[in-house]
Amino acid sequence: MDDPVWATARPAAGDRSAISPPPALPPARARRPRQPCWSVGLALAVPFLVLTGLLQMLPRPPASRSGAPATGPQPSEMSADLASTDSGGGPSPAVAAWDGPRSNLLVFDGSGPGRAPLLGRSDALAGAAQGVAVANGYAYLASYGSGVQVLDVRDPARPLAVGQVPATHFVYAVAAAGRHAYVAAGSGGLRVLDVADPSHPTEVGANPLLGRALGVAVAGSYAYVVAGRQGLQVVDVGDPADPTSVGCWCPSSFTNGVALAGRYAYVSAYDTGLHVLDVGDPERPREVGSFTPPWNSLGVTVVGSEAYLATQGGGVYRLDVSRPDQPTTLDTYDVAIVEPALSSDGTNVYATDRGCALRALSAGDGNARTTEAAYDAFGVAGAVAAVGPYLYVAVLPRDPLRQCQK
Numbered sequence: 001m002d003d004p005v006w007a008t009a010r011p012a013a014g015d016r017s018a019i020s021p022p023p024a025l026p027p028a029r030a031r032r033p034r035q036p037c038w039s040v041g042l043a044l045a046v047p048f049l050v051l052t053g054l055l056q057m058l059p060r061p062p063a064s065r066s067g068a069p070a071t072g073p074q075p076s077e078m079s080a081d082l083a084s085t086d087s088g089g090g091p092s093p094a095v096a097a098w099d100g101p102r103s104n105l106l107v108f109d110g111s112g113p114g115r116a117p118l119l120g121r122s123d124a125l126a127g128a129a130q131g132v133a134v135a136n137g138y139a140y141l142a143s144y145g146s147g148v149q150v151l152d153v154r155d156p157a158r159p160l161a162v163g164q165v166p167a168t169h170f171v172y173a174v175a176a177a178g179r180h181a182y183v184a185a186g187s188g189g190l191r192v193l194d195v196a197d198p199s200h201p202t203e204v205g206a207n208p209l210l211g212r213a214l215g216v217a218v219a220g221s222y223a224y225v226v227a228g229r230q231g232l233q234v235v236d237v238g239d240p241a242d243p244t245s246v247g248c249w250c251p252s253s254f255t256n257g258v259a260l261a262g263r264y265a266y267v268s269a270y271d272t273g274l275h276v277l278d279v280g281d282p283e284r285p286r287e288v289g290s291f292t293p294p295w296n297s298l299g300v301t302v303v304g305s306e307a308y309l310a311t312q313g314g315g316v317y318r319l320d321v322s323r324p325d326q327p328t329t330l331d332t333y334d335v336a337i338v339e340p341a342l343s344s345d346g347t348n349v350y351a352t353d354r355g356c357a358l359r360a361l362s363a364g365d366g367n368a369r370t371t372e373a374a375y376d377a378f379g380v381a382g383a384v385a386a387v388g389p390y391l392y393v394a395v396l397p398r399d400p401l402r403q404c405q406k
Contacts, residue, residue: 100127100144101128102126102127103125103128103129103141103143103394103395104121104122104123104124104378104394104395105122105139105141105153105159105394106118106373106375106392106394106395107119107120107121107153107156107157107392108391108392108393109389109390110345110350110360110373110391111389115373115374116358116372116391118373119156119157119390120155120156121378123161125149125161126143126145126149127141127143127144127146128144128382129141129382129383130143130144130382130383131171131173131184131383132174132383132394133174133175133176134153134176134385134392135176135387137152137154138150138152138154138162139153139159139385140174140195141174142171142183142184143167143171144170145170146164147164147166147167148164148165148183148193148201149161149163149164150162150163150195150198150199150201152198153392156390162199163201164201165183165202165203171186171191172184172186172213172214173213173214173215174216175217175223176195179194179195179196180192180193180194180204180240181201182216182223184213184216184226186212186213186214187212188206188213189206189208189213190207190213190223190233190235190243192206192240192243194240204240204241205237205240205241205242205243207235209225209230210233211230211231212227212228213225213226213227214226214227214228214256214257215255215256217258217259217260217265218237219260221236221237222234222235222236222237222279223243224260224279225258226256226257226268227255228254228255228256229252229253229255230248230250230255231248231249231251231253232248232249232250232258232265232267233245233247233248234247234279234282236282246283247279247281247283249275249277249286249287251269251275253269253272254270255267255268255269256270256299257299257300257310258300259300259301259302259307260302261302263280264276264278264321264324265277266300266302266307268297268298268299268300269297270297270298271296272290272292272297273290273291273292273293273297273309274291274292274297274307274309274319274327275287276288276289276321276324276325276327278324289321289324289326289327291328293317295311295313295314296311296313297309297311297312298310298311298312299341299342301342301343303344303346303347303348303349305320306318306321306349307319308342308349310341310342310351314332315332315333315334315335316332316333316335316351316361318330318332318333333351333359333361335351335352341381341383341384342384343384343385343391344386345386345388348360348361349361350373350384350386352381352384356375356376356379356380356381357372357374357375358372358391358393360372375395379395379398380395380396380397380404381393381394381395381396382394382396
């Protein structure tokens with residue numbers, strides 16, 4: 001899914017595909033004779049008239065209740081990306097009227113080798129899923145346009161939507177721990193949801209942060225949020241009602257993904273690759289190692305002493321991080337061309353591939369199950385989670401940038 005954030009961030013971040021040598025100058029030519037004034041005026045007038053006609057054909061913005069045209073998000077919308085459901089539950093009118101792309105959650109049995117059988121599929125869900133987390137029998141989907149949706153997956157054959165916290169803008173990622181879910185809510189920063197009653201999730205705390213929250217991971221009483229140009233923000237969530245910023249690793253890189261293992265945080269940065277941070281003291285995260293591939297980086301996951309770095313166009317890099325100060329390449333995998341999605345169950349790593357299937361990559365001892373979950377009949381993966389024997393894949397409708405290849 002293309003994102004307006006990337007459209008502006010990639011060239012500024014050093015997107016290699018956006019950098020090209022300056023065009024050669026044409027050879028000098030003899031000066032042409034000056035054109036008559038009337039011909040210059042005609043040349044300027046014709047495009048203006050054509051453009052005016054085209055603009056008249058475009059649909060006008062809808063009028064507000066007062067009769068004035070709607071001109072985008074109101075100040076109240078800009079102040080928060082998430083709004084709690086009402087006491088009766090269910091989506092807000094704005095979300096109920098959502099007419100954009102929709103997602104489905106698929107559940108596969110990944111317990112054995114070979115092709116993973118499909119166990120269940122949810123009904124269509126509003127929004128385009130960008131992140132999924134599963135905990136205590138419930139799945140939490142972070143979706144463009146519809147906020148966070150809660151699904152009961154205790155019966156994997158019948159994933160059922162039971163609750164929602166709508167969004168007025170975009171949300172990018174979600175992590176679940178205990179009775180709370182932590183949401184990377186773009187310009188709304190970090191949002192903390194109480195999901196003790198999954199049918200009525202409510203927002204209980206927020207930290208607007210700096211930058212744009214794009215990813216989140218939680219360990220103990222700390223949330224680690226990647227916030228684009230504002231690096232890795234460390235937030236104390238010991239009091240969910242008052243999440244407080246306590247530390248920052250603030251490089252000039254555009255950070256977009258984070259995974260935690262022991263005392264280390266592994267941060268992917270779009271333009272500079274993988275950065276390994278020592279977060280033993282959460283208030284003073286410090287970089288101890290890095291790895292820069294020849295491709296832009298999109299996300300990371302970690303299993304044991306191995307890190308898996310997803311790239312745009314270069315597949316997935318498997319890295320040895322047994323020495324955090326010297327990450328080294330072990331292997332690369334040719335998977336999805338655009339935005340491969342990664343997940344790990346602690347033993348295996350799963351990545352989306354070009355054929356719209358989920359593939360197990362080598363992990364730990366260098367061997368992986370040959371499990372493969374095919375979802376090409378439903379769309380393309382927007383988010384993946386591997387928990388226990390189950391694989392959870394949030395699929396989106398296909399578009400020109402996301403097509404299955406056979």
